[in-house]
Amino acid sequence: MSVTLRVDIRASLSLVGSVLKYLAVPLCLPVVVALYYGETVVPFVATMALTVVVGIGLERLEPDPDLRAREGLLMVALTWLAVALVGAVPYLIEAHGLPPLVATIHPESTLANPANALFESMSGFTTTGATVLGDISFESHTRSIMLWRQLTQWLGGMGIVVLAVAILPELSVGGAQLMDAEAPGPGIEKLTPRIAETARALWGAYLGITLLEIILLYSLSVTGIDPAMTLYNAVAHGLTTMPTGGFSPESRSIEAFSAAAQWIIIPFMIAAGTNFALFWHVLSGEPKRLVRDAEFKFYLGVLGVFTALLATVLFTGGFAATAPAGGTYDAAYLENLSAAIAGQAEPAIRHALFQAAAIVTTTGYASLDFNAWGPAAKGILLFGIFVGGSAGSTGGAVKIVRWYVILKAVRRELFTTAHPEAVRPIRLGGNPIDERALRGIYAFTSLYLALFVLAAVLFFLDAQRVGLSVTVLEVVSTAATAIGNVGPAFGQFGPMGGYSSLSEASKLLFVFLMWIGRLEIFPVLVLLMPEFWQR
Amino acid sequence: MRVVIVGAGQVGSSIAADLAGTHEVIVVDCDPERVEELNYSLDVLGVTGDGTSVATLEEAGIEDVDMVIASTDDDETNIVVCSTAKAISDAFTIARVKNTEYLRTWERSKRAFGVDFMVCTNLLAAESIVRMIGLPAARDVDPFAGGQVQMAEFEVDADSPVANQTVAEADRFDSLTFVALLRNGCVEIVRGDTVIKPEDRVVVIGSPGSVQEFARSVAPEESPGSAEEVVIVGGSEIGYHVARLLEERDFQPRLVERDGARARELAERLPKTVVMESDATDIEFLEREHIGDADVVVSALDSDEKNLLVSLLAERMGVERTIAIIDADEYVDLFETVGVDVGVSPRGVVAEEISRFTLDGNAENVALIESDKAEVLEIEIDAESLLAGRTIQESTRDLPDGVVIGAITRDREFITPRGDTVVEVGDHVVVFAGIDVVDDVTARI
Numbered sequence: 001m002s003v004t005l006r007v008d009i010r011a012s013l014s015l016v017g018s019v020l021k022y023l024a025v026p027l028c029l030p031v032v033v034a035l036y037y038g039e040t041v042v043p044f045v046a047t048m049a050l051t052v053v054v055g056i057g058l059e060r061l062e063p064d065p066d067l068r069a070r071e072g073l074l075m076v077a078l079t080w081l082a083v084a085l086v087g088a089v090p091y092l093i094e095a096h097g098l099p100p101l102v103a104t105i106h107p108e109s110t111l112a113n114p115a116n117a118l119f120e121s122m123s124g125f126t127t128t129g130a131t132v133l134g135d136i137s138f139e140s141h142t143r144s145i146m147l148w149r150q151l152t153q154w155l156g157g158m159g160i161v162v163l164a165v166a167i168l169p170e171l172s173v174g175g176a177q178l179m180d181a182e183a184p185g186p187g188i189e190k191l192t193p194r195i196a197e198t199a200r201a202l203w204g205a206y207l208g209i210t211l212l213e214i215i216l217l218y219s220l221s222v223t224g225i226d227p228a229m230t231l232y233n234a235v236a237h238g239l240t241t242m243p244t245g246g247f248s249p250e251s252r253s254i255e256a257f258s259a260a261a262q263w264i265i266i267p268f269m270i271a272a273g274t275n276f277a278l279f280w281h282v283l284s285g286e287p288k289r290l291v292r293d294a295e296f297k298f299y300l301g302v303l304g305v306f307t308a309l310l311a312t313v314l315f316t317g318g319f320a321a322t323a324p325a326g327g328t329y330d331a332a333y334l335e336n337l338s339a340a341i342a343g344q345a346e347p348a349i350r351h352a353l354f355q356a357a358a359i360v361t362t363t364g365y366a367s368l369d370f371n372a373w374g375p376a377a378k379g380i381l382l383f384g385i386f387v388g389g390s391a392g393s394t395g396g397a398v399k400i401v402r403w404y405v406i407l408k409a410v411r412r413e414l415f416t417t418a419h420p421e422a423v424r425p426i427r428l429g430g431n432p433i434d435e436r437a438l439r440g441i442y443a444f445t446s447l448y449l450a451l452f453v454l455a456a457v458l459f460f461l462d463a464q465r466v467g468l469s470v471t472v473l474e475v476v477s478t479a480a481t482a483i484g485n486v487g488p489a490f491g492q493f494g495p496m497g498g499y500s501s502l503s504e505a506s507k508l509l510f511v512f513l514m515w516i517g518r519l520e521i522f523p524v525l526v527l528l529m530p531e532f533w534q535r
Numbered sequence: 536m537r538v539v540i541v542g543a544g545q546v547g548s549s550i551a552a553d554l555a556g557t558h559e560v561i562v563v564d565c566d567p568e569r570v571e572e573l574n575y576s577l578d579v580l581g582v583t584g585d586g587t588s589v590a591t592l593e594e595a596g597i598e599d600v601d602m603v604i605a606s607t608d609d610d611e612t613n614i615v616v617c618s619t620a621k622a623i624s625d626a627f628t629i630a631r632v633k634n635t636e637y638l639r640t641w642e643r644s645k646r647a648f649g650v651d652f653m654v655c656t657n658l659l660a661a662e663s664i665v666r667m668i669g670l671p672a673a674r675d676v677d678p679f680a681g682g683q684v685q686m687a688e689f690e691v692d693a694d695s696p697v698a699n700q701t702v703a704e705a706d707r708f709d710s711l712t713f714v715a716l717l718r719n720g721c722v723e724i725v726r727g728d729t730v731i732k733p734e735d736r737v738v739v740i741g742s743p744g745s746v747q748e749f750a751r752s753v754a755p756e757e758s759p760g761s762a763e764e765v766v767i768v769g770g771s772e773i774g775y776h777v778a779r780l781l782e783e784r785d786f787q788p789r790l791v792e793r794d795g796a797r798a799r800e801l802a803e804r805l806p807k808t809v810v811m812e813s814d815a816t817d818i819e820f821l822e823r824e825h826i827g828d829a830d831v832v833v834s835a836l837d838s839d840e841k842n843l844l845v846s847l848l849a850e851r852m853g854v855e856r857t858i859a860i861i862d863a864d865e866y867v868d869l870f871e872t873v874g875v876d877v878g879v880s881p882r883g884v885v886a887e888e889i890s891r892f893t894l895d896g897n898a899e900n901v902a903l904i905e906s907d908k909a910e911v912l913e914i915e916i917d918a919e920s921l922l923a924g925r926t927i928q929e930s931t932r933d934l935p936d937g938v939v940i941g942a943i944t945r946d947r948e949f950i951t952p953r954g955d956t957v958v959e960v961g962d963h964v965v966v967f968a969g970i971d972v973v974d975d976v977t978a979r980i
Contacts, residue, residue: 016927060868305607419824420823421803421811421820421824422809422810422811422812423792423795423798423799424802424809424810425802427806430806432802432803503586
């Protein structure tokens with residue numbers, strides 16, 4: 001019996017399979033690391049086998065998939081789900097072993113729980129950087145599994161589908177539409193006549209900048225400036241800065257490193273929040289495009305304002321450090337933290353800039369525990385969670401360009417109140433924006449904020465159900481960082497805390513939020529509309 | 536000189552009338568009645584036929600003709616006439632167009648379309664309107680390099696800020712070059728230490744914006760600044776170009792257009808103009824937007840009667856100056872009699888430009904200073920030029936005294952000439968030269 005569907009699910013699944021089987025290639029990297037450190041390769045080799053078998057199996061469903069608009073959306077949404085599911089497998093195998101072949105390895109790991117493993121994997125691929133690891137250390141986790149965490153972020157950063165378009169010839173025709181569905185920000189800019197070349201150019205820039213960061217970070221330990229920045233750490237942080245991911249193998253995040261390392265990471269976070277197409281223009285001999293770009297200028301302005309506000313608060317010591325309810329911080333720690341910054345220009349500016357960049361670009365690193373800051377600084381950061389990187393960057397959240405356009409639209413509304421007949425197109429760097437695109441931006445932003453509120457309410461209700469004590473700030477900030485792919489929130493979910501105390505239901509809610517947030521809502525939400533499946 | 540004019544409409548007839556006295560004129564038109572009429576009213580030869588056909592042109596005696604002027608109302612016809620004429624003769628060709636895109640193409644490569652000289656109706660009309668708005672203090676204004684460069688002549692009053700300053704002191708303007716002083720009927724080329732005295736007239740060459748700025752500082756009272764409020768009624772092509780040129784001079788005009796789609800299009804193309812979608816005869820709207828407080832209202836609607844109506848209405852509401860575009864040449868005087876301050880006829884402006892050009896008899900774009908004491912020339916630099924590939928400092932040593940390089944345009948971009956500026960092949964250079972050295976200069980540059 002064959003059922004004719006309006007959407008060719010088989011075609012979509014087949015393409016998901018094509019992408020999935022290639023996941024075996026990046027899995028080689030943790031295998032090499034495991035061999036180097038004498039750790040078990042079983043979690044990765046088994047996952048490689050699984051992803052190849054499942055991938056090829058799915059691919060066989062439709063030997064000649066026809067990619068149309070709806071199939072493309074379905075394929076993009078499913079690819080991210082499938083990749084997150086496969087990405088969770090190494091965590092599970094590392095915890096449980098591979099019975100009966102291999103005995104239990106790390107049963108005490110929080111990743112033994114499938115919901116946690118999926119959370120961690122989705123958080124990785126969507127570059128959220130929220131973690132459920134109970135204990136971030138090499139005592140309870142292998143170096144190879146920790147590297148897999150960073151690697152998922154690096155793969156997810158520029159986009160699995162963009163990568164697929166770059167390497168899979170069968171995606172060359174619908175590629176632009178696929179990238180549009182996946183890439184952050186309204187619309188993509190074709191850099192070259194062939195979409196695969198554009199995808200390759202973007203990935204090339206991404207790879208290049210990542211390597212540059214790794215080299216610079218590693219040079220710190222070679223020159224003895226920061227011995228903590230070992231090759232492993234340099235690679236791990238290089239892999240998580242450029243995707244604005246934020247997974248660090250250090251439990252203290254970037255606080256564990258010297259001021260020099262923090263200063264190196266800052267410009268790379270800022271670069272990660274920049275439209276990658278601009279780097280391409282700079283490299284192809286048009287550096288003026290970077291400074292002329294309206295969004296880029298606005299982005300730097302926003303970072304500047306956030307930094308100035310935070311630096312003022314930090315410099316004046318105006319952050320009344322408060323111990324969290326759990327009492328993680330002792331008085332001495334807080335006093336040290338406060339005294340180290342107040343009245344000192346360099347640390348005040350460094351931490352302000354670092355934290356502004358980390359939050360606005362949605363990287364989510366911490367150069368110190370901003371959770372211990374007072375309400376003023378926290379309030380500023382909470383706003384930052386909603387800003388997001390530039391369109392075409394790896395950053396999440398609403399995106400700078402949308403806020404820029406919305407601000408301009410508000411100004412226009414004020415103007416037309418006084419002059420009702422005035423016709424004023426909204427311009428982005430001199431180019432007028434189509435009114436339809438403008439409506440899309442309004443719709444996205446309102447939907448984003450509505451979903452954020454809905455998520456916060458659901459999370460709060462679930463926390464009440466299971467008796468988890470949460471503050472309003474914790475509820476609001478976690479919902480915002482999940483949908484914005486930022487990572488750390490406040491309170492017990494702060495940069496030095498984790499999400500492992502959540503109920504299974506809340507974890508799955510957050511998995512959904514991260515997924516929907518990474519794909520900018522519409523590609524996922526449209527699947528829930530009956531119209532999508534009908535004629 | 537034998538001149539063939541194709542198209543015996545308003546423009547063609549007007550040019551024919553101007554040239555008939557001094558040249559042999561042949562007029563070609565496909566309307567036998569018009570040809571007949573011209574045959575009797577002017578001392579010209581009329582030929583009936585299609586100017587784009589070789590047969591008609593041969594009938595007009597194209598092989599002995601020195602110049603062909605294509606002045607029909609249709610851009611494409613005019614261009615085809617010129618390229619046909621170019622293909623079968625050596626005549627100098629002049630085409631009149633409305634569409635500025637053709638002008639842009641032609642300016643890029645002056646051999647395009649087989650046209651030797653191209654005039655754009657809409658642009659010329661807009662330029663003359665903007666000159667009237669912007670520089671009432673100027674004695675003379677001439678555009679060069681497709682409007683990218685202006686030469687202007689100003690009289691300096693005793694209370695003018697630049698009076699009794701040296702040129703070096705007065706030279707506060709980015710893209711402006713002081714070229715000469717006219718003192719007691721003599722032309723004096725300026726140097727840095729030349730003192731500008733009251734009653735002198737200064738000749739400057741620069742970008743339209745900087746000339747505007749200079750006008751404001753020479754005669755602050757007389758020169759409307761960018762604070763001047765200009766309202767353009769009607770988003771026709773001329774209305775658009777007026778707004779665009781005003782924007783270039785730092786004005787922030789307002790433009791009223793009734794059609795929604797056209798208003799949106801104009802708003803997209805004119806970032807510094809406030810475009811409003813409304814009927815300009817809606818009194819309530821005019822009052823709400825305080826149109827009566829405007830300094831200048833330009834009516835650029837597509838009908839003469841509407842332009843008259845809008846101008847009179849604006850005048851009634853208290854507008855200081857009204858400028859109306861008048862399609863029918865013969866209405867200009869009439870409209871000015873009943874209340875429009877200035878009537879501008881696009882066809883009249885074009886006919887004037889072509890006649891002026893033709894009578895000058897020179898392929899270069901020329902302006903005469905003080906009748907014939909000096910000339911301002913626009914020259915395209917070729918590889919043989921003395922200037923090509925050298926800095927201005929180097930080339931000046933080989934040029935006679937009495938020459939100033941006033942402005943350079945490269946790919947339609949204005950470049951201020953300074954000592955270290957290198958002139959490239961293909962640049963357009965605007966040169967001021969005393970009359971005694973003009974021939975020498977044109978030969979070397």
